[in-house]
Amino acid sequence: MDIIEYIQLVFTDYTLRTITLGTAVLGAVCGMLGSFAVLRKQSLLGDAISHAALPGIAIAFLITGSKDSNTLLIGALISGLIGTFWIRGIVTKTHLKSDTALGLILSLFFGFGMLLLTFIQKQPDANQAGLDKYLFGQAATLIESDVWMMAIVTGICLVVMLIFWKEFKILLFDADYTKTLGFNTKFIDILITSFIVLAIVLGLQTVGVVLMSAMLLAPAAAARQWTNSLAVMVFLAALFGAFAGVVGTAISASQNNLSTGPVIVLVASVFVVFSFIFSPSRGLLFKQIRFIRNRRDLQLHKTLAFMHHIAETHEDISHPHAIKLLNNFQGYTRSTLQKLVEKGYVKLNGGMWNLTKVGFDTAANLYTKQQTEDE
């Protein structure tokens, strides 16, 4: 199946269209809210919440007996929120650190959820099949109403974010200052956290409990590398998220036995790796290039300074010296010498070199540049 055929299929095939739209919307909303999670150093909160949502799903099923995804998601939302606030309670009231609190809530809630799920499975008359799709996610079970639900939530998120943009931003970067300005930081904090929980719960059906945290983090971590502006970062993260959703769906649809969730996560991870390496200002590649260039400059300067040192002792600054003299010197390589010649600082003559007038002056000014520029 080639790409054009696939795109045609996306528009004509109901299931494929729903899934593609669903994962795209989900990726966008996760990227958007994930930016806040990453910048607030709450990256692992997503992992904890997604696990903590499991008992909520089971309890919602036990109470209502319905498998309607909206009912189950409300259960997940409630238990996710309980988990979040319990984590906060542990961190603020006891001396346990946040990593312990996260790990505790994550594993304890998940274990309790497993207990309930296995308990439900053993019930004789329960129509329980399909609950475990929330463990690993099954994008294929998405229906149009789910996508609508996601779209509506995304819309609400967007509106709230635009209204509270200033508050979110200032709380993110300077919480104490926000407090002194008289903002209700607790309210803003709870608002952001609740939306993060909401986004996670929405994604459970598609990518599942285990991989949800990556959906939240990966687009945001990738976007962070390309910009220092919050607005651009949120926008880029949403874009990356949506793109990961669409591409992931396409790859998993074109192969047999390939569940969508893991593929989306891997696509998003590829984005992250790409951003880590190729981002112009922060990326590893350009950082390395800058590093090498700086080192070469330093070598050039060192060689030049050394030459200047020798030339100083002679009356005629252009007095030729043997290249051999330089051999014991660290910064010297054949290529640095060549560079110096290109710049016109040095003249080569067989095995001898001599400084030019320009080279001598530059070398003399090398370490006192600041002063000459000031004068």
Place this chain on the structure above:
Amino acid sequence: MSNAQLEIQLIASVVAVACAIPGTFLVLRKMAMISDAISHSILPGIVIGFFITQDLNSPLLILLAALTGIITVVLVEYIQKTGLVKEDTAIGLVFPALFSIGVILIAKNANDVHLDIDAVLLGELAFAPFDRLIISGTDVGPKSLWVVGTILLITITLLIAFFKELKVSTFDKGLAASLGFSPAIIHYGLMSVSSVTTVGAFDAVGAILVVALMIAPAATAYLLTTDLKKMLALAIGFGIFSAILGYWVAHWLDASIAGSITTVLGLVFLLVYLFAPSKGIIAVTYREKQQRIEVSLLTFLLHLKNHDEEVERHVKHLNEHINWQKVRSKSVLDLAQKNNMIHIEDSIVSLTKKGDEFTSKAIEYIITNEDSQIEDMKDDFFLFRG
């Protein structure tokens, strides 16, 4: 109680102990989430190991999986070192990616492999006794008991041999380094033990619930004591208790054993979290309330000391001047009167001799901040005990 039941409880207890020991150090070193990351990311190691050996209990598989665990730690540290993202983000990026690779590997080979993700993630303790280890024809017990038992034995040996090093490097990295213990070796040693334990235990309790067995007993114990040896002992105790009680809860509900062990762990933690003598929520809240009242009392006494004129010391004036709510001012007044620090005449409050002395001392303490000043005040007040 049948033989199989006994064996299940034995396996669960051994797993709990094997997890509690590295767990205690992970909690103390603020690396609890690393255990979560390891427990997920060993999946590709297990899958690849399984493809090679076709046996879930082979030592090679355990080694491969432990290796993936260490790779996770190294990757997280590498990403963190680049400074591009924070440590928690690095953890959150690495393990889902590795886990996804594992899931896809399983899915692509689902037809010819007797391994599914549910089993790896969730485990099934109930089946553990059926997988026997047979040496030259004699049945010597369940295989997983031997696997986890061996791991436990190694862990305990390492713990006893390197207890001092572990302790120093956990609480004071700088001191450990200056004493000549390599922090890196201890760090990676602990990580290796955690990985091996996770792999050994996943078969019995599942990869995610290993995290519960590692963190929950240690965290619970940490709320009760600040002594490392006591903490280890308590963590092991909580682990075994939850393992055995959890088994019977599962038996009664006919549900997942691992799930119910975790639930019991959660309940134990909840109880301790609420009722721990000095660090539980109730104790902390009570102490904070006491401290608030004491600070109010001190403010109030200082106000009295600073004002000789009667107008300033009238009860009504005090109410509006210090601007407290009625209830609060009443409780402060009562406390002061009970301690004979003030006496009230015609609604005029004045300090007694004792109150005057107390206030002077308190001021002196606040100014100099020297502990010797308050030795004899400690009995009266919570505030100065901290």
